[in-house]
Amino acid sequence: MATEEAITEHALTPGEYIIHHLTHLNSAGEKQTAILDLTVFNLDTLFYSLTLGLLTVFLLARVARRATSGVPGRFQAAVEIVVEMVADQAKGIIQHANSCLFVAPLALTVFIWIFLMNAMDLLPVDLLPKIWEGIYTTAGGDPRNAYQRVVATADLNGTLGLSIGVLLLCFWYNVKIKGLGGWAHELISAPFGAHWALAPFNLAMQIIEFISKTLSHGMRLFGNMYAGELIFMLIALMGSAWALDSALGWGLWIGQVLAGTVWAIFHILIITLQAFVFMMLTLIYIGQAHESH
Amino acid sequence: MNLNSTLIAQLVVFLILAWFTMRFVWPPIMKALDERAKKIADGLAAADRGKQELELASKRSAEALRTGKEKSAELLAQTEKRAAQIIEEAKAQAKVEADRVIVGAKAEIEQETLRARESLRDHVAALAVAGAEKILRREIDARAHAELLSALKQDL
Numbered sequence: 164m165a166t167e168e169a170i171t172e173h174a175l176t177p178g179e180y181i182i183h184h185l186t187h188l189n190s191a192g193e194k195q196t197a198i199l200d201l202t203v204f205n206l207d208t209l210f211y212s213l214t215l216g217l218l219t220v221f222l223l224a225r226v227a228r229r230a231t232s233g234v235p236g237r238f239q240a241a242v243e244i245v246v247e248m249v250a251d252q253a254k255g256i257i258q259h260a261n262s263c264l265f266v267a268p269l270a271l272t273v274f275i276w277i278f279l280m281n282a283m284d285l286l287p288v289d290l291l292p293k294i295w296e297g298i299y300t301t302a303g304g305d306p307r308n309a310y311q312r313v314v315a316t317a318d319l320n321g322t323l324g325l326s327i328g329v330l331l332l333c334f335w336y337n338v339k340i341k342g343l344g345g346w347a348h349e350l351i352s353a354p355f356g357a358h359w360a361l362a363p364f365n366l367a368m369q370i371i372e373f374i375s376k377t378l379s380h381g382m383r384l385f386g387n388m389y390a391g392e393l394i395f396m397l398i399a400l401m402g403s404a405w406a407l408d409s410a411l412g413w414g415l416w417i418g419q420v421l422a423g424t425v426w427a428i429f430h431i432l433i434i435t436l437q438a439f440v441f442m443m444l445t446l447i448y449i450g451q452a453h454e455s456h
Numbered sequence: 457m458n459l460n461s462t463l464i465a466q467l468v469v470f471l472i473l474a475w476f477t478m479r480f481v482w483p484p485i486m487k488a489l490d491e492r493a494k495k496i497a498d499g500l501a502a503a504d505r506g507k508q509e510l511e512l513a514s515k516r517s518a519e520a521l522r523t524g525k526e527k528s529a530e531l532l533a534q535t536e537k538r539a540a541q542i543i544e545e546a547k548a549q550a551k552v553e554a555d556r557v558i559v560g561a562k563a564e565i566e567q568e569t570l571r572a573r574e575s576l577r578d579h580v581a582a583l584a585v586a587g588a589e590k591i592l593r594r595e596i597d598a599r600a601h602a603e604l605l606s607a608l609k610q611d612l
Contacts, residue, residue: 195458203460212466216473223477227484232491239488246485268482269474276473315466320459324466331467 177400184292184396187318188310205312205320212315215279219272246271252443256450262336266449269332273325274442280315281388281434285427288395316437317388319381326381329445330373336452349455380444387437391430398422581609 175183186194187205195203226242235243253267292311299309315321337346350369351362401422404415585605 189460195460197458199459201461201464203458203462204465205460205462208462209465213469216469220473220476220481223481223485227481230484230488232488232495235488235492243485243489246482247489250486264482265474265478268478271482272474272477273470276470318462320462321466323459324463325470327463328467328470 177403180400180403181393181396183307183310184288185312185393186310187312188295192308194310205318207310207312208315208318208321211283211313212276212280212321215283215315216276219276219279223271223275245275249274249442253446256446257453258450259340259453262340262449262453266332266446270442270446273445274438277316277325277384277441278434278438280321281438283313283315284317284388284391284395284430284434286313288392288399312392314388314392316384317392319385322385322388323377323381325384325441326377329380329448330377333373333448333452336449340453341455345455376448380441380448383444384437384441387433391426391433394426395423395430398426577609577612580612581605584608 188207189195190204190206191200191202223242226239229236230239249271250263250267253263253270257263257266291313292309295311296306296309300306312318337349341349348357351357351365353365354368355361355365398419401415402419404412407415
């Protein structure tokens with residue numbers, strides 16, 4: 164998408180520009196170096212996911228409060244289409260009507276929330292970071308530390324948080340449907356069969372299955388959105404060649420407009436598809452928790 | 457790509473949002489959808505019923521039209537018959553009346569004729585007497601031959 168000038172008065176190199184854009188604004192005030200550090204919060208991810216989450220439930224609640232069984236307005240009709248789609252999928256995958264009462268609304272939330280978080284990718288990559296830089300600099304901070312990442316789903320914390328939430332729900336429904344004993348029995352008797360000698364292997368396979376499901380669930384969304392964001396940044400870099408003020412610079416600028424348009428249009432598909440895939444996998448994993456092996 | 461507490465916060469937010477949707481969003485929308493589905497089903501059923509009723513009504517109206525036509529045709533025939541009858545009656549009455557008038561007229565004519573003949577006879581008798589008187593002035597006494605004359609008059 165269109166970008167502000169990538170090369171600022173600080174004269175960032177392209178590498179620095181990318182790294183700057185890929186660094187989170189966190190509570191530590193500097194780039195997190197440890198792989199896992201629970202004392203740190205990514206403030207930008209929290210802000211955008213919370214804002215969009217509240218926007219999601221606000222819009223949905225508005226529709227729900229005014230929901231009429233008569234002729235619906237356009238917005239209600241649009242929400243109804245999504246709700247019916249989710250309800251049909253949930254009903255098809257999860258056979259327990261009682262579970263559907265929670266899982267279907269959960270899937271709806273997941274779909275719309277993730278779609279909105281993904282859609283942040285379509286904003287110009289420099290728009291919100293520049294605004295934040297302005298605020299941060301005005302407050303007396305060093306613009307080099309004015310980090311801002313607007314796509315909450317391009318943060319592994321965001322997507323893994325969701326997928327671990329789904330994992331916990333899987334545990335909950337496993338216990339609820341099969342009972343603690345039933346689930347424990349299933350853990351050591353599937354997939355290889357109920358035999359004491361096979362129990363450790365069964366358990367190991369089950370643990371691997373849960374871990375891989377959760378990781379792939381979170382990583383799939385993260386990977387897609389991270390890569391998409393990165394490509395938007397690379398496209399934005401082309402525009403920075405404007406500063407060269409030569410035929411090459413102008414050519415690259417036109418290239419940015421063309422590539423940015425094409426990628427953004429394609430990305431509309433990706434953000435919708437990834438939100439849908441995440442929702443479907445949520446339903447499928449929770450549905451599996453309802454089935455006995 | 458570093459992990460931190462954002463993950464746990466995101467998890468909590470996720471569950472709260474899902475709870476909120478389940479509690480406040482899902483039920484009203486599903487209720488509206490179900491109600492609308494029921495309304496549409498009812499509407500379709502009503503439309504079917506209406507169609508059936510319309511068919512029935514049009515059948516009934518066609519039937520009524522048919523009997524009406526039959527009745528009017530019958531009435532027309534009756535009226536025609538009655539009119540013909542009235543004409544016949546009038547004709548018959550007129551003929552009777554005409555006959556009566558003719559008979560009356562004939563009788564009158566006969567009477568007139570009779571009277572005329574009578575007076576003619578008187579006249580002739582008077583003429584005959586006058587003639588005879590002129591011829592036989594002397595010999596014939598009117599009074600003496602009055603009998604004879606009236607017999608003559610009778611013969612005329």
